Amino acid sequence: MIPWLHDWIKDAFGFDVRLLRYITSRAGVACIFAFALSLFIGPRVIRRLISMKIGQPVRSAEEVHKLAELHGAKAGTPTMGGVMIVFTVLISVVMFADLTNPLVWTVLFVFLGMGLVGIIDDYWKVAKGDSSGISAYKKMIFQVVVALSAGLFLYLHPSTSGYIRELHLPFHKGPVVEDMGWLCLPFFVLVIVGCSNAVNLTDGLDGLAIGCSVTVALAYAAFCYLVGNQQLGEKYLLIPHSPFAGELSIVCLALVGAGLGFLWFNCHPAKVFMGDTGSLALGGAFAALAICSKHEAVLVIVGGVFVMEAASVILQVASFKLRGGKRIFLMSPIHHHFELKGWHESQVIVRFWMLSLLCALFGLATLKLR
Numbered sequence: 044m045i046p047w048l049h050d051w052i053k054d055a056f057g058f059d060v061r062l063l064r065y066i067t068s069r070a071g072v073a074c075i076f077a078f079a080l081s082l083f084i085g086p087r088v089i090r091r092l093i094s095m096k097i098g099q100p101v102r103s104a105e106e107v108h109k110l111a112e113l114h115g116a117k118a119g120t121p122t123m124g125g126v127m128i129v130f131t132v133l134i135s136v137v138m139f140a141d142l143t144n145p146l147v148w149t150v151l152f153v154f155l156g157m158g159l160v161g162i163i164d165d166y167w168k169v170a171k172g173d174s175s176g177i178s179a180y181k182k183m184i185f186q187v188v189v190a191l192s193a194g195l196f197l198y199l200h201p202s203t204s205g206y207i208r209e210l211h212l213p214f215h216k217g218p219v220v221e222d223m224g225w226l227c228l229p230f231f232v233l234v235i236v237g238c239s240n241a242v243n244l245t246d247g248l249d250g251l252a253i254g255c256s257v258t259v260a261l262a263y264a265a266f267c268y269l270v271g272n273q274q275l276g277e278k279y280l281l282i283p284h285s286p287f288a289g290e291l292s293i294v295c296l297a298l299v300g301a302g303l304g305f306l307w308f309n310c311h312p313a314k315v316f317m318g319d320t321g322s323l324a325l326g327g328a329f330a331a332l333a334i335c336s337k338h339e340a341v342l343v344i345v346g347g348v349f350v351m352e353a354a355s356v357i358l359q360v361a362s363f364k365l366r367g368g369k370r371i372f373l374m375s376p377i378h379h380h381f382e383l384k385g386w387h388e389s390q391v392i393v394r395f396w397m398l399s400l401l402c403a404l405f406g407l408a409t410l411k412l413r
Contacts, residue, residue, distance in 0.1 A: 066268065070293045073139040074300035077131045081304020085127060089308065089315050092121035097169050120313060123165040125321020127308075128253075128301045129158045132328075135297035145200050146287045149193050150294050150331040156189035157239050157327030161319035168318075176319065183236065186323075190235035193331060194228045206285050211337045213344065213409035216281045234339050235330040241349035242326030243319055244356055244376045249311035251378060251392045255348045255399035256325045257302040262345045262403040263332045264295035269410065270336045280410050283337040291332055298328060311389050341409055347402030348395050352376040 132154065140147050163185070164176040176182070197207040208227050210220035223230065246252035269276040271289020276282045305321070308314045317325075326349070333342040343350055355377035362371045372380040381391050 066271070066289050066292060069139045070264065070268075070296040073135045073293050074296035076138065077135040077297045077300030078304045079300075080131045080134060081127055081301055082307060084130070085304065085308045085315075088124065088127050089121055092123060092315065097121055097123050097165070120316055122169070122316040122318040123162065123320050124305065124309065124315035125158065125161060125165075125317040125319070125324055127315075128298075128305050128317065128321045129155065129324050131301040131304060132294070132297045135300065136294055139297070140293040141290050144287050144290045145196075145203055146285070146335040147290055147294060149197055149335060150291060150328055152196070153189060153193045153235060153331040154324050154328040156192070157186065157235075158320055158324035160185045160189065161243075161321065161323035164323075165318040165320050186236045186239060186327075187232055189327065190232040190330075191228065193235070194231035194334075197231075197334070198225070198228060202287070203285075206283070206337070207334070209283060209337060210339075211283055212340045213406075214412050216413050218283070230339075231334055234334060234342070235327055237353070238330035238333075238342065238346065238349065239323045239326030241346065241353040242329070243322040245349050245352045245378070246317060246319075246322040247376060248378055248382075248388055248392050249313035250306055250309050251395055252322055252325070253302050253306050253309055253317060254392065254396045255346075256329075257299050257306070258396070258399045258403040259329055259346050259349075260295045260298040260302060262406050263329065263336065263338070264292045264299070265407060266338045266341070266410075267291035267295060267332065267336045270338075281413055282410065285335075285337070288336050291335060294328070295332065298325070311392065341406050344409065345403050345406035347405075348399045351398075352378065355380070 133151070136147065136151060142148070160182060164182060168176040197203045205222075208222045208224065209218040210223055210227075210230075211217075212219050242252055242256065245255060267288050267290075269280060270283060270285055271287070271292070273284050273286075277284035302325075305317065309317065329342065329346060330339075333339045353376075355372055355375045358371050359375035362369055373383040374380055378391050378395065382388060386394075
């Protein structure tokens with residue numbers, strides 16, 4: 044809307060309001076607007092979720108007795124609060140971003156698509172009264188459909204087709220593979236589905252997932268801006284360039300503002316949980332941003348906490364099946380392991396935030412280490 048307003052003022056009155064044109068100014072205002080909007084709608088959304096009796100089921104004592112003791116008081120806390128994040132980001136992007144940009148539409152599609160999958164899963168959890176939700180198979184099918192649809196759009200769109208097929212790795216100048224061909228599609232599906240589920244696994248403690256998400260969004264705001272700036276990105280830092288990528292920094296900072304606004308209500312003790320609605324949407328958005336900025340591999344570094352959480356689950360399951368019921372961790376995901384080791388919930392959260400910030404800084408350092 045703002046880019047359209049800039050063009051209208053210029054055509055109608057003959058003067059250029061540069062503040063409305065710069066990506067940096069629009070991104071900053073989008074962040075502030077998303078934060079303010081979150082604070083405004085937050086109490087209303089929470090009251091509505093409570094009135095609808097959309098409460099979070101907690102794992103039963105039969106599953107993990109100690110965890111049930113630690114988290115038993117959280118039973119009934121309203122979930123599906125991720126609708127706040129989805130709504131505020133959507134409004135902010137519509138207002139401040141260039142909606143003719145194909146990369147913006149791609150990220151929004153994945154963000155909203157994964158959010159819809161999360162809404163279905165959260166509603167099903169509430170309807171059944173337990174924490175299982177829809178089956179893993181059905182959830183995976185929905186996620187693959189969203190990811191493949193976004194990949195096909197980028198693959199077939201004439202303005203993104205060539206750029207999107209390149210494969211770039213950190214610490215390496217230029218593309219490692221100049222044209223992945225159709226193989227980029229399963230690669231995109233793997234990145235999007237993997238990242239969305241990794242963020243989903245991280246969402247187990249008050250403020251943990253959203254705090255880590257803010258640092259990832261900040262890092263990708265820098266990546267996207269530099270990829271869109273040919274002088275700084277391609278010529279100075281030797282990273283890939285797309286004239287459409289800079290606009291994605293507005294999406295990233297809208298995510299930061301919405302994330303901070305949600306954290307206002309989600310910090311310990313949480314008044315609302317994001318649920319799969321928020322975690323799947325955020326994970327999908329980060330994966331789409333990584334793909335559109337051609338920094339997919341760096342996502343493993345920047346989202347190191349998410350990777351650690353997902354890896355802990357994979358290792359735990361593999362150990363249990365291959366070693367006759369033996370476990371590596373007291374419980375997975377790994378944040379629960381540290382809880383059962385005696386760390387207070389707040390200690391786990393803040394220390395994981397620290398790790399996430401360090402991972403984001405290390406990911407940004409790869410821009411120069413080539």
